[in-house]
Amino acid sequence: MRCGTWPTRIRNRRVLGKTGEILVEDVNHKEKLLSVDNLRVQFRIPQGIVRAVDGVSFEMARGESVGVVGESGCGKSVTALSLMLLHPQPEARIAGGTITYHPEDSPPVEISSLDIRGEAIRAIRGREIAMIFQEPMTSLSPVYTIGEQIIEAIRLHRNMDKKQARELAIEMLDQVRISAPQQRVDEYPHQLSGGMRQRAMIALALSCNPSLLIADEPTTALDVTIEAQILSLIKDLQQRRQMSLMIITHNLGVVGEMADYVLVMYVGKVVEKARTKELFRNPLHPYTRALLRSLPRIGSKDRLLSIPGSVPNPYQLPQGCPFRGRCEEMHESCRDEPPPPCYVEGDHLVYCWNYYNARETTG
Amino acid sequence: MSERIGAPTDSDILVVRGLKKYFPIQKGIFRKVAGYTKAVDGVGFSLRKGETVGLVGESGSGKTTIGRCIVRLYQPTEGTIEFHSEGRTIDLVNLQRREMQGVRRRIQMLFQDPFSSLNPRMNVGEIVREPLVIHGLGSKDEQLDRAQQLLELVGLSRDHVTKFPHQFSGGQRQRIGIARALSLNPELVVCDEPVSALDVSIQAQVLNLLADLQKEMNLSYLFIAHDLSVVEYISDRVIVIYLGRIMEIASSDVIYKRPRHPYTEALLASIPKFEAGSSRRVVLEGNIPDPADPPSGCVFHTRCRYVQERCRREVPELRPVQEVPDSFVACHRQAELSLSGYHRGV
Numbered sequence: 198m199r200c201g202t203w204p205t206r207i208r209n210r211r212v213l214g215k216t217g218e219i220l221v222e223d224v225n226h227k228e229k230l231l232s233v234d235n236l237r238v239q240f241r242i243p244q245g246i247v248r249a250v251d252g253v254s255f256e257m258a259r260g261e262s263v264g265v266v267g268e269s270g271c272g273k274s275v276t277a278l279s280l281m282l283l284h285p286q287p288e289a290r291i292a293g294g295t296i297t298y299h300p301e302d303s304p305p306v307e308i309s310s311l312d313i314r315g316e317a318i319r320a321i322r323g324r325e326i327a328m329i330f331q332e333p334m335t336s337l338s339p340v341y342t343i344g345e346q347i348i349e350a351i352r353l354h355r356n357m358d359k360k361q362a363r364e365l366a367i368e369m370l371d372q373v374r375i376s377a378p379q380q381r382v383d384e385y386p387h388q389l390s391g392g393m394r395q396r397a398m399i400a401l402a403l404s405c406n407p408s409l410l411i412a413d414e415p416t417t418a419l420d421v422t423i424e425a426q427i428l429s430l431i432k433d434l435q436q437r438r439q440m441s442l443m444i445i446t447h448n449l450g451v452v453g454e455m456a457d458y459v460l461v462m463y464v465g466k467v468v469e470k471a472r473t474k475e476l477f478r479n480p481l482h483p484y485t486r487a488l489l490r491s492l493p494r495i496g497s498k499d500r501l502l503s504i505p506g507s508v509p510n511p512y513q514l515p516q517g518c519p520f521r522g523r524c525e526e527m528h529e530s531c532r533d534e535p536p537p538p539c540y541v542e543g544d545h546l547v548y549c550w551n552y553y554n555a556r557e558t559t560g
Numbered sequence: 561m562s563e564r565i566g567a568p569t570d571s572d573i574l575v576v577r578g579l580k581k582y583f584p585i586q587k588g589i590f591r592k593v594a595g596y597t598k599a600v601d602g603v604g605f606s607l608r609k610g611e612t613v614g615l616v617g618e619s620g621s622g623k624t625t626i627g628r629c630i631v632r633l634y635q636p637t638e639g640t641i642e643f644h645s646e647g648r649t650i651d652l653v654n655l656q657r658r659e660m661q662g663v664r665r666r667i668q669m670l671f672q673d674p675f676s677s678l679n680p681r682m683n684v685g686e687i688v689r690e691p692l693v694i695h696g697l698g699s700k701d702e703q704l705d706r707a708q709q710l711l712e713l714v715g716l717s718r719d720h721v722t723k724f725p726h727q728f729s730g731g732q733r734q735r736i737g738i739a740r741a742l743s744l745n746p747e748l749v750v751c752d753e754p755v756s757a758l759d760v761s762i763q764a765q766v767l768n769l770l771a772d773l774q775k776e777m778n779l780s781y782l783f784i785a786h787d788l789s790v791v792e793y794i795s796d797r798v799i800v801i802y803l804g805r806i807m808e809i810a811s812s813d814v815i816y817k818r819p820r821h822p823y824t825e826a827l828l829a830s831i832p833k834f835e836a837g838s839s840r841r842v843v844l845e846g847n848i849p850d851p852a853d854p855p856s857g858c859v860f861h862t863r864c865r866y867v868q869e870r871c872r873r874e875v876p877e878l879r880p881v882q883e884v885p886d887s888f889v890a891c892h893r894q895a896e897l898s899l900s901g902y903h904r905g906v
Contacts, residue, residue, distance in 0.1 A: 268759040390847050420618040420786060422844040425830035447760060450832025491764035493793035495816045495831070495902045500771075501793070503764035507729045 227258035229299050230408060230441050231280070236294035236309070238272075238279050245512040249275040249289065251465035259408065262435065262442035264456030264473065266449060270508055272465040273445045277411045280443075281322050282313045300325065301408070324354040327402035331414035333394035337386040343370070343397045344382035347404050354405045369400040373430060392423035396430065403434060409441045416451065428454060449492065453477060461485050464509060464519045466535075470546040481547040483524045518550065526551055572644055573748055573780050574607040574630070579639035581625050585852055597852045599625040601804040602639075604878070607748070612774065612781040614795030614812065616788060616827070620848050622804040623784045627750045630782065631669050632660055643667065645747060665695055668741040672753035674733035678725040684711070684736055685721030691743045710739040714769060731762035738769065748780045755790060767794055788831055792816055797886060800824050803851055803859040806878055809888040816902040820881060820889040822864045825899040858892065866893055 238250040250272045257263055265273045278284045280296055296308040298321060311318045330336040338346060347366040351357055357365065363382070370378035373396040386394055395415060402410060412431060416424035432455060435442045444455050452459050452473065459476050461469040461484065469482040480486045490502040506523045509515060515522055518531040530550045539552045582596040600622040607613050615623045628634045630641055632652060641652040645666050655663065671677035678687055688707040692698060698706065708718040714735040725733055734754060741749055754770070755763045771794065773779060785791045791798055791812070798815050800808045800823060808821040819825045826844045844863050849855055855862050861871040870892050881887035881894065891897070
């Protein structure tokens with residue numbers, strides 16, 4: 198049992214031996230964990246309605262990791278928050294679409310139709326789906342010790358007395374490789390360094406053994422060397438617990454390292470979805486391509502090819518393709534209608550008229 | 561130590577020697593000084609005309625403090641900063657306030673956060689014009705005309721002068737900051753993390769703009785950043801700093817191919833490589849130590865994987881690397897170690 202006091206979950210696709218070694222594994226069998234279909238989240242602000250998330254669909258299998266990339270304001274955080282019905286209240290609302298969660302041994306739950314303050318969603322938040330945030334100093338409470346916060350989460354979801362919960366909290370801190378966990382458990386967040394606080398946050402998120410961990414820019418506030426430590430910790434824990442991971446970031450490098458497949462978002466819409474390797478090998482959408490070209494790369498002093506213009510105003514989005522104002526390959530059909538989904542080479546999905554039109558002509 | 565950096569030449573615009581900045585740690589109700597945070601502890605380097613020198617390090621390494629000492633937002637504790645301009649040598653550390661005003665025209669600063677570094681109550685014209693007003697240059701109409709020229713130079717439009725900062729995006733605000741910094745025709749610009757608050761697609765625009773302006777106006781940049789790929793792209797030479805001390809100086813082409821300090825190697829290894837889709841190795845454990853109580857000997861020895869007994873006792877000097885011009889390394893084992901550089905994934 199490598200996951201502490203938790204029995205290793207036996208997945209349908211795996212048969213485990215006595216010591217936890219994998220005896221039989223069916224790699225092709227994918228167990229569905231979460232499906233999001235045509236999700237739309239809208240904000241009502243004085244200037245009008247902002248379609249922060251506008252028709253996002255994707256599926257996640259157990260143990261899989263998904264990366265969501267995009268610039269600020271593209272709707273990646275709102276997408277993640279709405280999965281747990283934590284989107285800002287009351288200005289935001291889910292205007293359409295469904296979010297369905299598939300628990301391991303009970304019937305699927307349609308999260309999007311649950312009451313935001315109800316029992317049902319509270320049983321999922323933290324217990325089934327947990328989240329870590331960018332700045333742990335603002336998301337941990339400054340007036341409670343690390344231990345108190347972890348114990349509270351454990352006792353909310355699990356039938357444990359204080360002593361057992363405290364032991365589990367210490368063990369969790371040990372698992373996220375915080376040195377001297379017996380002492381750290383009684384310390385306050387301000388006594389820890391930035392990297393340490395992020396580790397404590399991960400311990401808190403994982404204390405109830407969630408099936409899905411959502412990490413919203415988990416390393417953006419950290420130095421590169423600490424970022425490397427935290428990412429390898431998350432990856433290691435994810436593999437050991439066979440947990441699913443959704444990592445939200447603006448850094449393509451982080452996605453390349455962490456995710457099995459990637460959603461590229463632009464002003465509330467998914468513009469491209471592909472396996473990570475495939476995306477970097479063969480980016481299709483003009484936005485993804487431009488984004489990759491605009492990054493400085495070590496060893497190359499060629500002039501950067503920047504994307505002209507800036508992200509359009511969210512309440513005055515252009516008609517047709519949202520990227521058309523900055524796109525080099527724009528033509529007539531981009532102006533009027535939003536591009537339809539188009540599958541290129543198997544499961545590589547792109548929303549761009551160029552590929553759609555090319556497919557039409559080649560039959 | 562700093563003498564080893566080489567004698568100043570005619571082409572140098574800035575020569576820093578033995579720069580130290582200690583911040584007192586005060587305790588108790590009488591604010592008794594209980595110790596010092598050694599933010600910068602004996603740093604020496606030079607900057608040539610028209611050159612860009614990148615200053616990289618983790619947060620808490622003292623890179624911003626160095627920048628602020630150069631523009632004299634901080635008074636250095638020790639050391640000299642020489643500024644060479646129009647055939648004169650000016651000692652920036654011991655300059656009186658009034659004399660400093662004259663020098664400030666030639667050294668300007670560009671800040672990280674384009675949201676907090678522009679006054680929200682001033683319109684863009686007033687912001688860009690303000691340095692001219694302070695230095696009493698030109699009439700109001702001339703100043704306004706100059707502001708409009710500058711806005712065009714940085715890729716904004718002339719009629720933006722009447723708008724306010726909140727009407728602009730992050731990238732555009734950084735352009736306003738650049739226009740303001742250039743309004744006095746400076747020779748040296750200290751850029752403190754100018755692109756790290758910007759979105760990826762905007763970063764490239766601002767980096768290209770900075771590179772173009774450098775050519776056009778023969779500017780020298782001290783470019784402070786934590787992102788190695790950005791620094792490598794824009795800089796001619798790179799200074800790697802750790803806990804207030806220089807670990808390595810080298811030209812940017814050399815430093816990523818063949819780092820000579822274990823810390824540089826570790827920094828390069830921690831860059832996420834999206835081409836690979838594979839994991840990077842974690843070579844650095846732990847955190848940057850407390851600058852109030854730096855480790856003995858080599859400050860990096862607590863996290864170095866090549867550490868030896870000698871590193872714990874003796875402070876390594878910053879020495880020139882044989883047969884590599886412009887390269888300096890502070891490591892006892894420099895000659896024997898063969899460190900790996902940055903490899904692109906497949």
